[in-house]
Amino acid sequence: MRLLDDVRDRESLAGSGSAEKDLVPRITVNAVNKFRDCLRLVAGGLVRCVELEGRHSMDYTRPRAACPPGCYHCRAMAQTRNLLVVVGATAVGKTAYSLDLAAALKGEVVSADSRYLYRGLDIGTAKPSREEMVHVPHHLIDVTTPDKPWSLAVYKREAKRAIEEIHARGRLPLLVGGTGQYVRAIVEGWTIPPRPENEELRADLQAILQQPGGEEALRGRLAALDPDAAAVIDPRNLRRVIRALEVCLMTGRPFSTQRAKKLPSYDVFMLGLNMPRLQLYARIDKRIDAMLAAGWEDEVRGLVKLGYDWKLPAMSALGYRQIGACLRGEIDLPQATRMIKRASRRLVRKQAAWFRSEDARIHWYDLSEAALLAMKKDIAAWLGERQAAARA
Numbered sequence: 570m571r572l573l574d575d576v577r578d579r580e581s582l583a584g585s586g587s588a589e590k591d592l593v594p595r596i597t598v599n600a601v602n603k604f605r606d607c608l609r610l611v612a613g614g615l616v617r618c619v620e621l622e623g624r625h626s627m628d629y630t631r632p633r634a635a636c637p638p639g640c641y642h643c644r645a646m647a648q649t650r651n652l653l654v655v656v657g658a659t660a661v662g663k664t665a666y667s668l669d670l671a672a673a674l675k676g677e678v679v680s681a682d683s684r685y686l687y688r689g690l691d692i693g694t695a696k697p698s699r700e701e702m703v704h705v706p707h708h709l710i711d712v713t714t715p716d717k718p719w720s721l722a723v724y725k726r727e728a729k730r731a732i733e734e735i736h737a738r739g740r741l742p743l744l745v746g747g748t749g750q751y752v753r754a755i756v757e758g759w760t761i762p763p764r765p766e767n768e769e770l771r772a773d774l775q776a777i778l779q780q781p782g783g784e785e786a787l788r789g790r791l792a793a794l795d796p797d798a799a800a801v802i803d804p805r806n807l808r809r810v811i812r813a814l815e816v817c818l819m820t821g822r823p824f825s826t827q828r829a830k831k832l833p834s835y836d837v838f839m840l841g842l843n844m845p846r847l848q849l850y851a852r853i854d855k856r857i858d859a860m861l862a863a864g865w866e867d868e869v870r871g872l873v874k875l876g877y878d879w880k881l882p883a884m885s886a887l888g889y890r891q892i893g894a895c896l897r898g899e900i901d902l903p904q905a906t907r908m909i910k911r912a913s914r915r916l917v918r919k920q921a922a923w924f925r926s927e928d929a930r931i932h933w934y935d936l937s938e939a940a941l942l943a944m945k946k947d948i949a950a951w952l953g954e955r956q957a958a959a960r961a
Contacts, residue, residue: 732755
């Protein structure tokens, strides 16, 4: 959203006769060597409604007209809170860039990675290190154990609570991760249908799953009851298939019709990190080799010694499933490694379906120096507009 983009705003300012006095004075600053300093100026309120030029060896602001009284853009923006969202494929560099942004913007990170929730799943999930989390506060990491999975409804509730607490401290929340459901639930304001509690029904569905052809039977039943839900749920995610069936059978209504959207009270700037697919695949392969060298097998072995069952959703996460098969003697380590790399490529394609390049809400940036400079310039301009709206 750009201030004064609307014709009514322009006419209002011109008709007020106050255009000259409402111009923001040009601000002259010393040369800025690091763009982080530019971001601090805007986020810290030292600069009013400005548009960064990106020329760090000279003045980088230019005057912009202040928003006229009663501008509906400003009223809408002033009633919402800022939320910076960082998305992208696995291994693209979300953690590193979000740490840099959070440090520059006095921000705190709210994780949107389903695997980060679980204590003990560290190496194979590429969690931020303890040292990194000391410098930048993180939320929704290591909040449960592998035997106590979180539903999407629980995640949404806790993420919203974390975002509200960050706002209350006067800091900027950064929602960071590659779990598409988590991000979309927050950004789009999903209303998650309650999960009916019926242990007998759940046991019946689980019994069907264990029978020959059970997986196809459950998928077919969901397709008959709710074709829309069956079309969007990953058929390999049998836990979600069963949950959708439970809701359909207990409520008598399609699962898909019970998930409404309510616009959240956030002004969102969503940025996506991108790199060429072959380059990303090479980076993933290198990271997997490094994880194995760092003791990923021992991590999985330790989780089993703690009593966590192989069938738990957390223990079937990408990589943990394959290493588990290796530890049980079903496959050898080289085969497990190849399977993890192939599964990681599938995950990249799945994430691309959640975060589409044509989605107008996402500002995409590659990892070149010029693109990252443009990204920070755009964030600073967004924050400047938000601050101007709050003062209007």
